[in-house]
Amino acid sequence: MGAIRKWVQAIFFLLTNGSWNFPFTRTIYQGPLKVVCSPGLNCYSCPAATTYCPMGALQQILGGVRMALENGQYFLGLYVIGTLGVIGGLIGRMVCGWICPFGLFQELLHKIPSPKFDVPRVLRFVKFAVLLLMVIVLPLTVVSELGIGSPWFCKYLCPAGTLEAGLPMLFLQPSLREAIGLLFYSKVFLLLIFSGWSVLASRPFCRTTCPLGAFYALFSSVKLVKLQLNRERCTNCKACHPVCPMGVHFNESPNDTECISCLACSRICPFQAIHLEIGGLPLTTMTDHHKAKPRVVSPQPLG
Amino acid sequence: MITKHTLPVRKAPFITIAIFLALAMAGISLNEPKRVLEQAWQVCLSCIGIG
Numbered sequence: 034m035g036a037i038r039k040w041v042q043a044i045f046f047l048l049t050n051g052s053w054n055f056p057f058t059r060t061i062y063q064g065p066l067k068v069v070c071s072p073g074l075n076c077y078s079c080p081a082a083t084t085y086c087p088m089g090a091l092q093q094i095l096g097g098v099r100m101a102l103e104n105g106q107y108f109l110g111l112y113v114i115g116t117l118g119v120i121g122g123l124i125g126r127m128v129c130g131w132i133c134p135f136g137l138f139q140e141l142l143h144k145i146p147s148p149k150f151d152v153p154r155v156l157r158f159v160k161f162a163v164l165l166l167m168v169i170v171l172p173l174t175v176v177s178e179l180g181i182g183s184p185w186f187c188k189y190l191c192p193a194g195t196l197e198a199g200l201p202m203l204f205l206q207p208s209l210r211e212a213i214g215l216l217f218y219s220k221v222f223l224l225l226i227f228s229g230w231s232v233l234a235s236r237p238f239c240r241t242t243c244p245l246g247a248f249y250a251l252f253s254s255v256k257l258v259k260l261q262l263n264r265e266r267c268t269n270c271k272a273c274h275p276v277c278p279m280g281v282h283f284n285e286s287p288n289d290t291e292c293i294s295c296l297a298c299s300r301i302c303p304f305q306a307i308h309l310e311i312g313g314l315p316l317t318t319m320t321d322h323h324k325a326k327p328r329v330v331s332p333q334p335l336g
Numbered sequence: 337m338i339t340k341h342t343l344p345v346r347k348a349p350f351i352t353i354a355i356f357l358a359l360a361m362a363g364i365s366l367n368e369p370k371r372v373l374e375q376a377w378q379v380c381l382s383c384i385g386i387g
Contacts, residue, residue, distance in 0.1 A: 060379065067376035068369045077376045078384050085376040089383055093375045094368070101371075108371050112363025118356025122349055187383035199384035212386045220385035257349035313346040 038131055038295060042140075045132040048083070049073065050197075055080035059205045070116040073133025074245050076187075079197035080205060087117050088168060088245050089187050089194075096172040096182030103180070117248060125256035126249045129239050130278075130293030135193040136239055140278070142231035151280060152234050156241040157291060163190070164244035186244055188216070192224040235278040240291065250290035257312050260294050262287040266306035273298035273307065283307060 049071045052062035061080050071077070071084035078089075094101075094110040101108040120128060129136050143149075163186060172182035187194050199220065203209050230237040239246050253259075262283060273283045276298060279291040283298045284306075299307040309316045363369070 061377075063377040065373075068373050076383065078380045085372055089380065090372050090375060093380070094371065106371075107366045108368050109366075110363070110368070111359045111366065112368035112372060115356045115358070115360025115363055118359060119353055122353035122356055184380070184383055187380065188385065191383075194384050198379075199386065202379060202384060203386070209381075209386055212381070214386075217385040252352065255346075255348040255352045257346075257353070312349055313344055 035297075035300065041131050042134075042137045045073070046134045046137060049075045049134060050079060050081040051083045052081050055201075055205065070113070070120070072120050072128045074135045074191075074193045074243060075133075076191070076194040076198040078194065078202065080201050082197070087113055088191070089184060091117075092168055092172045092182075092184035092187060095169060096176070096184060098173065099176060099180040117245075118252075121249045121252035122256060124258045124294070125252040126246060126290075126292060127256075127258060127294040128249055129236075129243075129246050130295035133239075133245075134197075135243075136236060136293075138193075138196070139227075139231040139236045139238060142228055143235050143278075145232045147232050150234050152237050152240050154280060159241050160243055160247040161250075163242055164247040168244045189220075190223065190242070192220070192227045192238065195220045195224045235280075239293070240279060253290045253292065254288045258294070259310060260287065260292060260296070260299065260307055261310040261315060263306045263308070266304045268304055268306075270303065272301050272303060276301045 052064075055061070061078060062083055064083070066083045067077065067085050069084045070087050070090075071082070072087075074088065075082055075084065075086055076089065077085045091110050091113045094108050094113060098109060124131075167186040167190060171185040174182070175185075176182045195217075199217065203213070227238045227242075260283070267284050269284050271282070271284065273281075277283065278295060278297065279289075279293055281289045281291050281298075283289070283292070294309070296309070299309070
């Protein structure tokens with residue numbers, strides 16, 4: 034299943050970044066697919082991006098809501114929020130584990146050999162503040178003389194935009210280099226911080242800062258596809274604790290907002306107490322769920 | 337494979353999806369996809385930290 038997940042991540046990376054003629058056009062894709070929502074965090078100013086980033090689009094719409102209303106246009110972000118809500122209702126943060134390109138980027142960085150550290154659990158709440166303030170409140174309320182708000186998250190924080198769009202566009206359009214200032218350097222610094230942190234800790238941006246992950250986290254209890262804990266089988270052996278890339282203790286909180294349904298816990302569970310379910314319908318590869326015997330986990334040789 | 341031992345079907349996901357689908361439809365009826373396209377076709381300089 035781990036290999037399947039890697040393939041799904043790679044396929045979605047290519048689907049959401051499928052425009053590869055940018056070395057010739059030296060700009061971004063401007064086709065009709067840009068009306069399709071990228072489920073994961075994927076900057077639409079990336080030269081290869083074929084879809085729109087929901088966080089970027091939402092901030093832009095909310096930032097321009099006053100001007101739109103003055104012109105009699107009721108652009109309130111319903112299309113973007115509705116689309117995100119449908120994705121959230123279907124799979125929630127499974128997007129983070131299976132689809133998001135920036136999640137894949139962090140996973141790959143974490144494979145670099147180094148000492149590994151945990152992310153303090155209290156930092157998980159920061160991303161909800163980022164969603165509320167930088168994506169919704171500040172673009173709506175802090176406006177220019179023309180009544181237009183800024184995309185605060187994209188402008189001041191998003192490392193995915195710097196990686197996928199900022200750096201490539203500077204390479205493709207040398208004239209943009211003259212506009213580089215302190216803001217860009219601060220964003221490159223943030224990208225370096227999150228990249229370095231990803232080597233040392235698992236998915237730090239997802240766990241602490243990502244507003245898209247925070248939005249999908251709101252659907253943890255009501256999403257259609259989710260992991261289910263069979264409490265009759267669970268022995269609280271805690272085998273699921275160290276393998277979770279998001280620091281979830283699944284036997285203690287099966288509806289945890291951090292769960293990205295990567296199935297690492299399901300694979301390692303010696304008692305097969307964790308399985309995927311769709312709307313209450315359990316899925317398993319076993320022919321008879323109740324006859325399954327606990328797996329014996331052989332100790333790995335040292336050295 | 338789907339087992340025979342099923343939990344009660346959860347209704348909350350379907351209600352949630354229906355509500356947000358209605359929101360998306362409302363956005364489409366207000367022509368929001370056109371606005372999204374206009375934005376997504378432009379390089380957002382402030383989004384990428386330039387300008």
